[in-house]
Amino acid sequence: MRYAFLAFSVLSYSALLGPAFLHLWIYAGSGNANFFYAITLVYSLAQIILVGDALYAMVRVDWEQNEGKGLDLKGKQIVQI
Numbered sequence: 001m002r003y004a005f006l007a008f009s010v011l012s013y014s015a016l017l018g019p020a021f022l023h024l025w026i027y028a029g030s031g032n033a034n035f036f037y038a039i040t041l042v043y044s045l046a047q048i049i050l051v052g053d054a055l056y057a058m059v060r061v062d063w064e065q066n067e068g069k070g071l072d073l074k075g076k077q078i079v080q081i
Contacts, residue, residue, distance in 0.1 A: 001053045010046035014039050 024031030
């Protein structure tokens, strides 16, 4: 996976700011719904990056096993790290 650091850092960013924005909006009354909406968009973006990267890795491993031109890997077991 090429963008694992980006996906997990954005997920951690949204996991830390999500409850803070919810508290500001509901309990403190100093925020509005736009803050919470924006952090849910960031969370959705992180999930899209994570799923897309995992799908790309899966398709790439399948391609390397079946086509593997120039690498002499056709039909061999490949482990994605």
